[in-house]
Amino acid sequence: MINIRRLTKTFFPNTPNEVQALRGIDLDIPEGCFAGIIGTNGSGKSTLLNAVAGTFEPDQGRILIDQQDITNWAEYRRASLIGRVFQNPFAGTAADMTIAENVVMAMRRGCSRGLGLALRRSVRDEIADRIRSLKMGLEDRLDNPIGTLSGGQRQALTLLMATWLRPRLLLLDEHTAALDPKSAAQVAELTLEIIRREKLTALMVTHSMQQAVQLPEHIIMMHKGQIVRQFGGQEKARVRVPDLLAAFDHVRRREQLDPAVAEILGRQYV
Amino acid sequence: MTLVIGAFTIGLILSLLSMGVWISFRILRYCDITVDGSITLGASVAAVLMINGWSPWTATIAATLAGGAAGFATGVLHTKFRIQELLAGILVMTALYSVNLRVMGKSNVPLINVDNIASPAAGMLTRGTGGADSINILGWPVPIPDAAMLITVLVITVTVALIIRRFLLTHLGTAMRATGENPQMVRAQGVNNQAMIVFGLVCANALVGMSGALLAQYQGFADVQMGIGMIVWGLASIIIGEALVAARCTPGLALLGAIMGTILFRLLVAIALRWGLNPNDLKLVTAVFVFAALVLPGAVKYFVQKRTKEKIHD
Numbered sequence: 001m002i003n004i005r006r007l008t009k010t011f012f013p014n015t016p017n018e019v020q021a022l023r024g025i026d027l028d029i030p031e032g033c034f035a036g037i038i039g040t041n042g043s044g045k046s047t048l049l050n051a052v053a054g055t056f057e058p059d060q061g062r063i064l065i066d067q068q069d070i071t072n073w074a075e076y077r078r079a080s081l082i083g084r085v086f087q088n089p090f091a092g093t094a095a096d097m098t099i100a101e102n103v104v105m106a107m108r109r110g111c112s113r114g115l116g117l118a119l120r121r122s123v124r125d126e127i128a129d130r131i132r133s134l135k136m137g138l139e140d141r142l143d144n145p146i147g148t149l150s151g152g153q154r155q156a157l158t159l160l161m162a163t164w165l166r167p168r169l170l171l172l173d174e175h176t177a178a179l180d181p182k183s184a185a186q187v188a189e190l191t192l193e194i195i196r197r198e199k200l201t202a203l204m205v206t207h208s209m210q211q212a213v214q215l216p217e218h219i220i221m222m223h224k225g226q227i228v229r230q231f232g233g234q235e236k237a238r239v240r241v242p243d244l245l246a247a248f249d250h251v252r253r254r255e256q257l258d259p260a261v262a263e264i265l266g267r268q269y270v
Numbered sequence: 271m272t273l274v275i276g277a278f279t280i281g282l283i284l285s286l287l288s289m290g291v292w293i294s295f296r297i298l299r300y301c302d303i304t305v306d307g308s309i310t311l312g313a314s315v316a317a318v319l320m321i322n323g324w325s326p327w328t329a330t331i332a333a334t335l336a337g338g339a340a341g342f343a344t345g346v347l348h349t350k351f352r353i354q355e356l357l358a359g360i361l362v363m364t365a366l367y368s369v370n371l372r373v374m375g376k377s378n379v380p381l382i383n384v385d386n387i388a389s390p391a392a393g394m395l396t397r398g399t400g401g402a403d404s405i406n407i408l409g410w411p412v413p414i415p416d417a418a419m420l421i422t423v424l425v426i427t428v429t430v431a432l433i434i435r436r437f438l439l440t441h442l443g444t445a446m447r448a449t450g451e452n453p454q455m456v457r458a459q460g461v462n463n464q465a466m467i468v469f470g471l472v473c474a475n476a477l478v479g480m481s482g483a484l485l486a487q488y489q490g491f492a493d494v495q496m497g498i499g500m501i502v503w504g505l506a507s508i509i510i511g512e513a514l515v516a517a518r519c520t521p522g523l524a525l526l527g528a529i530m531g532t533i534l535f536r537l538l539v540a541i542a543l544r545w546g547l548n549p550n551d552l553k554l555v556t557a558v559f560v561f562a563a564l565v566l567p568g569a570v571k572y573f574v575q576k577r578t579k580e581k582i583h584d
Binding site for chain 2: 076
């Protein structure tokens with residue numbers, strides 16, 4: 001279970017480039033819920049994800065995972081609770097190292113790393129077994145550098161690595177956006193399969209309305225650093241792409257009104 | 271023959287330096303100039319301890335630890351105080367110049383009539399040959415002290431290389447290798463990449479310190495100037511080594527490449543000096559070599575691509 005309380009972040013404060021990326025985000029994601037975040041460019045959806053992952057310190061607010069306050073935890077420390085897949089397929093793996101070496105690092109995510117030999121026979125077999133489930137033929141290429149794989153294969157592996165040890169929270173940052181349509185569909189399917197099987201709590205940022213409608217069970221809509229709308233339960237089950245577009249349109253029209261008159265006229269005209 | 275034995279001995283000693291530079295430059299992808307200071311630190315610590323009656327082995331270990339401390343300083347300057355990597359190295363290297371003078375008390379400490387690390391081996395060889403003053407290696411007579419030094423440094427270098435190889439295959443070593451390649455990924459897997467950089471620099475400079483201690487014992491003195499340009503020599507050795515083995519390969523092969531590259535580089539230097547290269551020009555030649563080795567592969571690729579493009583347009 002994730003609780004986010006009044007989270008704010010301003011980049012480059014008191015300069016002409018000041019960006020209020022997050023303006024008081026309040027969000028609760030119950031245990032086992034797969035939530036998707038959509039929003040326009042610069043709406044703060046990736047910033048929100050990065051705040052949870054710990055890539056920067058928020059100005060204010062709290063982040064709790066299973067009642068544990070992780071706001072002041074360093075990024076690497078949060079890895080004991082959080083598994084991550086990045087937009088860039090190259091970001092989640094070390095290209096010059098082999099498939100097995102990459103995976104074995106994920107097998108110790110958040111654990112201590114000692115002077116034991118990393119790739120024992122039994123560990124290799126375990127890796128091969130689990131990689132076989134991807135049905136990509138990678139189990140025979142354990143000793144190939146991971147850089148020789150396609151983007152889709154790398155992203156599938158990163159996803160497998162992020163969930164190798166069951167994370168309390170899985171963060172997906174537009175993880176299919178940089179892939180060709182076929183690989184994107186494969187990775188999306190794999191994502192859903194893993195999340196359902198392991199009953200994971202997950203937070204996914206996506207650009208694609210289609211994906212937001214298809215994959216997650218809860219949709220969070222962001223605009224200018226705020227959560228403007230959420231679709232959950234029955235409403236989420238009924239929602240289609242045109243409904244999301246209409247909701248965005250609604251937000252934009254509301255924004256064009258002067259903030260002062262918006263309060264008075266908003267209900268009547270928009 | 272003296273020339274070949276000498277090149278092999280210095281090559282093996284400097285292999286420790288090359289392996290250290292390989293760890294910082296290739297594994298951590300950190301250009302660490304501390305090396306120029308930490309090799310002298312290793313040499314001066316070992317020399318001073320030895321003339322004060324310490325055993326060569328403990329003196330060498332102390333020099334290794336001193337080198338590690340220098341690496342720690344650079345790592346902390348870079349990670350905790352966010353000083354650029356080159357500048358962090360330059361600061362520590364510059365500071366070490368004064369430290370080295372303080373350690374030695376003067377600019378040069380000779381090691382005359384002091385037991386060195388090869389003395390036990392020399393004793394054994396003398397007894398083994400029944401008191402001869404030279405032994406036969408591949409048909410050439412080699413003085414006992416030179417042969418003993420060669421054997422000793424061979425054993426040390428091979429042992430150290432095997433330990434490093436083994437370390438790089440452990441969980442910790444795997445994480446260290448990934449740190450240089452993809453810090454973002456390593457953090458996402460729960461590794462403190464900053465701490466890993468510091469630890470890597472400690473290991474790298476410890477090796478360099480050990481190399482300095484052995485070098486001082488081989489050449490019979492420690493000198494405050496001896497570290498100048500060592501980083502470039504190390505890079506040159508690594509680059510030659512990567513030409514001998516594949517550039518992308520297992521850690522064991524890469525270490526073997528670094529050792530072979532260093533020895534080959536020392537042989538080339540010895541031959542060039544024999545052919546009349548002015549020793550004063552050596553560092554210039556080495557720098558030009560490293561420059562060429564870094565730039566040529568890319569330049570060749572560029573021109574080949576350009577030519578194939580022109581052919582297509584024709």
